[in-house]
Amino acid sequence: MAQIPAVLIFGAPGSGKGTVGAKLAATTSLKHLSTGDIFRGIAPSSENGQLLASYSSKGMLVPDEATVQIFQRFINGLVDTNKLNPDKDMLLLDGIPRTPDQVDLIKPIVDVKHVFVLDITNDETIVARLLNRAKIEGRKDDADESIIKRRLEEYRSKTAAVLEKYDPAIVTHIVGDNTPDEVFCDTLAAYVKFMKTL
Numbered sequence: 613m614a615q616i617p618a619v620l621i622f623g624a625p626g627s628g629k630g631t632v633g634a635k636l637a638a639t640t641s642l643k644h645l646s647t648g649d650i651f652r653g654i655a656p657s658s659e660n661g662q663l664l665a666s667y668s669s670k671g672m673l674v675p676d677e678a679t680v681q682i683f684q685r686f687i688n689g690l691v692d693t694n695k696l697n698p699d700k701d702m703l704l705l706d707g708i709p710r711t712p713d714q715v716d717l718i719k720p721i722v723d724v725k726h727v728f729v730l731d732i733t734n735d736e737t738i739v740a741r742l743l744n745r746a747k748i749e750g751r752k753d754d755a756d757e758s759i760i761k762r763r764l765e766e767y768r769s770k771t772a773a774v775l776e777k778y779d780p781a782i783v784t785h786i787v788g789d790n791t792p793d794e795v796f797c798d799t800l801a802a803y804v805k806f807m808k809t810l
Contacts, residue, residue: 614698630648710774
């Protein structure tokens with residue numbers, strides 16, 4: 613299968629990737645794929661489900677090969693069921709790649725055209741957002757402040773290095789501390805500007 617064109621939405625946990633991603637997908641032709649949603653949709657009793665739970669319960673990232681394997685299988689399923697057309701559609705990826713190694717592992721699957729980074733400077737903003745999300749969505753991984761802080765450490769030590777693997781010319785930084793509507797509008801404007809370059 614040929615590479616599928618993709619743009620990435622990138623940022624720390626709680627930076628608004630899921631919110632902005634869903635709104636972008638609703639207002640553009642992008643197909644939003646969140647690895648978090650894919651992982652949460654896997655049956656806990658399955659082999660992959662047990663593997664995922666053993667890491668996420670400790671606030672750790674799932675190993676690269678396992679993550680990419682699940683991602684590949686999910687995309688193949690979308691293509692096989694005509695929910696994704698590799699010749700026409702562009703993916704909006706949220707949550708992958710999360711490590712520099714994943715950048716290389718996903719290259720045969722997707723061709724990353726642009727990266728939108730939601731920057732949040734204040735950790736307290738992130739902690740408050742995630743604790744609030746835990747109340748609304750009932751997500752256990754967001755309810756424990758010590759796990760949130762560990763996820764932020766994992767993000768800074770592993771995930772932030774992903775950006776170094778991409779040409780700065782295809783990376784757009786967006787202020788993530790603003791209101792959700794402002795962040796969405798800024799991201800949409802950046803996406804429209806990027807599409808004009810194709």
